[in-house]
Amino acid sequence: MIDIFDNFYAGKRVLVTGHTGFKGSWLAIWLHCLGAQVVGVGLDPESERDNFVLSGIGRKIKADIRADIRDGEKMKEIFRTYRPEIVFHLAAQPLVRLSYEIPVETYQTNVMGTVHIMEAIRATESVRVGVMITTDKCYENKELLTGYKEDDPFGGYDPYSSSKGACEIAIQSWRRSFFNPADYGRKHQMSLASVRAGNVIGGGDWAKDRIVPDCIRALEDGRPVEIRSPKSIRPWEHVLEPLNGYLLLAKKMWEHPTEYCEGWNFGPEQESVTTVWEVASLIVDSYGNGSLKDVSSPGALHEAQLLLLDITKAKTRLGWKPCLDVGRCARLTADWYKHYREQDVFSLCVREIESFLGK
Numbered sequence: 001m002i003d004i005f006d007n008f009y010a011g012k013r014v015l016v017t018g019h020t021g022f023k024g025s026w027l028a029i030w031l032h033c034l035g036a037q038v039v040g041v042g043l044d045p046e047s048e049r050d051n052f053v054l055s056g057i058g059r060k061i062k063a064d065i066r067a068d069i070r071d072g073e074k075m076k077e078i079f080r081t082y083r084p085e086i087v088f089h090l091a092a093q094p095l096v097r098l099s100y101e102i103p104v105e106t107y108q109t110n111v112m113g114t115v116h117i118m119e120a121i122r123a124t125e126s127v128r129v130g131v132m133i134t135t136d137k138c139y140e141n142k143e144l145l146t147g148y149k150e151d152d153p154f155g156g157y158d159p160y161s162s163s164k165g166a167c168e169i170a171i172q173s174w175r176r177s178f179f180n181p182a183d184y185g186r187k188h189q190m191s192l193a194s195v196r197a198g199n200v201i202g203g204g205d206w207a208k209d210r211i212v213p214d215c216i217r218a219l220e221d222g223r224p225v226e227i228r229s230p231k232s233i234r235p236w237e238h239v240l241e242p243l244n245g246y247l248l249l250a251k252k253m254w255e256h257p258t259e260y261c262e263g264w265n266f267g268p269e270q271e272s273v274t275t276v277w278e279v280a281s282l283i284v285d286s287y288g289n290g291s292l293k294d295v296s297s298p299g300a301l302h303e304a305q306l307l308l309l310d311i312t313k314a315k316t317r318l319g320w321k322p323c324l325d326v327g328r329c330a331r332l333t334a335d336w337y338k339h340y341r342e343q344d345v346f347s348l349c350v351r352e353i354e355s356f357l358g359k
């Protein structure tokens with residue numbers, strides 16, 4: 001595979017939390033292909049057709065550990081055993097609608113889980129770089145027509161969004177208190193950043209109440225796709241776009257530990273900021289036959305209508321930029337779902353990463 005990171009990850013000990021999930025499984029596959037020694041920490045996958053299960057990545061990486069990030073002592077023990085050098089923290093309860101049903105668990109996993117990972121990092125000298133994955137929903141959403149910048153205030157209406165806002169505040173606090181760039185080399189050797197992606201789509205996601213899995217489930221059953229919030233506008237991006245940003249950022253943090261330890265937005269270009277209806281139409285068209293049905297209702301749970309990210313900082317300071325427009329993003333996503341039944345899914349993912357890198 002083309003290595004756009006100049007062999008940086010080859011042989012590095014990299015710990016990924018949430019490796020059994022959608023984004024984490026793609027990250028583990030990419031890191032494995034780059035030659036990293038990947039240790040994954042997560043709960044059991046949700047279904048037999050998750051990307052993690054079908055790709056068999058758990059059997060290829062150095063260690064596939066099933067453990068709960070709410071157990072702080074267990075996290076320290078895992079870090080002590082595997083001595084990671086780079087940590088990508090993705091494990092979370094990531095669903096807005098589910099967070100209304102289980103708000104306490106959402107906070108325990110997202111906020112205290114993040115604190116436990118930072119404490120495990122603090123207790124493990126080998127760690128040099130920590131990239132903490134939050135979300136675009138961490139910002140106080142004022143439904144503005146302009147994108148949120150990295151220094152805009154955190155907030156959140158629903159328990160998921162606000163838990164990620166709270167994660168951001170905790171990350172900022174741990175960076176100031178324990179991993180302060182001003183103390184680098186004297187009191188610690190750590191560089192800690194947080195990253196905020198938009199609405200991520202791609203193959204192998206089967207989460208409840210997310211638009212792409214909803215589309216595929218309906219298309220596979222020959223039903224119309226029911227759209228709850230057709231007019232909601234989101235920054236859509238393929239899963240490989242933010243992962244490319246996280247990998248690039250971690251490399252830069254390793255090379256310049258005091259320069260990049262802050263918050264970063266990894267969203268799409270403006271033309272990929274579009275409605276749920278539009279994205280569902282693109283998925284249906286790329287997949288084949290199917291239809292959409294508007295099932296919006298006035299009494300529905302609150303979900304943001306408009307959410308945009310400003311990505312100027314990542315473009316100018318990291319040299320990162322999105323490669324795919326929303327049409328290509330939908331085609332690459334549909335490609336996985338069209339082929340996962342009859343093809344070797346690990347090879348399918350590698351081919352998709354190669355096709356992405358070719359852009």
Ligand SMILES: NC(=O)c1ccc[n+]([C@@H]2O[C@H](COP(=O)([O-])OP(=O)(O)OC[C@H]3O[C@@H](n4cnc5c(N)ncnc54)[C@H](O)[C@@H]3O)[C@@H](O)[C@H]2O)c1
Pocket residue numbers: 017018019020021022023024041042043044045067068069070089090091092093094109113133134135136196197198199200201207
């Ligand atoms: N998918 C998106 O559109 C999107 C957008 C922005 C940010 N994010 C963030 O990216 C990260 C990954 O999201 P995803 O879509 O891959 O989610 P996912 O639900 O597919 O994966 C979540 C992962 O976290 C693990 N996990 C959950 N609770 C855990 C616990 N208590 N202990 C250990 N592991 C636990 C799961 O086992 C799984 O591996 C999350 O932090 C999410 O908030 C996702």
